Amino acid sequence: MALESPSVVDENSDLEADTGGSNPQGANMDPTVRCSTCGREWQLTYELEELHAGNRAIEQFALDHHRHTGHYPDNVSPWTATCRACPAEELYLEERPAMRFGRTHARHTDHEVVVTGPDGEQETVEGAHVTHTDR
Ligand SMILES: [Zn+2]
């Protein structure tokens, strides 16, 4: 491999002199998520196109981010459902699915599940207290 000598000065450079920007479309409207802990920002194209996460793309990203890095990106308020008897733990961005996981887990295992909201408030779901409510 011959070494390149960058001696040519391009005088036709328009205002598109962004460094390292390989953005063929330039009009990607996919939402972005920022994480101040990582100091990065992500576009949710992967979640939308590969995972078909739809309007849950941000939730999907946040859960994956926590799974792989141990923290949540900015502006994410997770609900966690943690079992006290076994390693079962699930993360959600809303209370309803978190409580549903807790109730389902308690229903099947008779374990006690603690659902913690983004403000630290905790609700305990006990298997013995689960009643069948069809609504
Ligand atoms: Zn991060």
Ligand SMILES: [Zn+2]
């Ligand atoms: Zn359990």
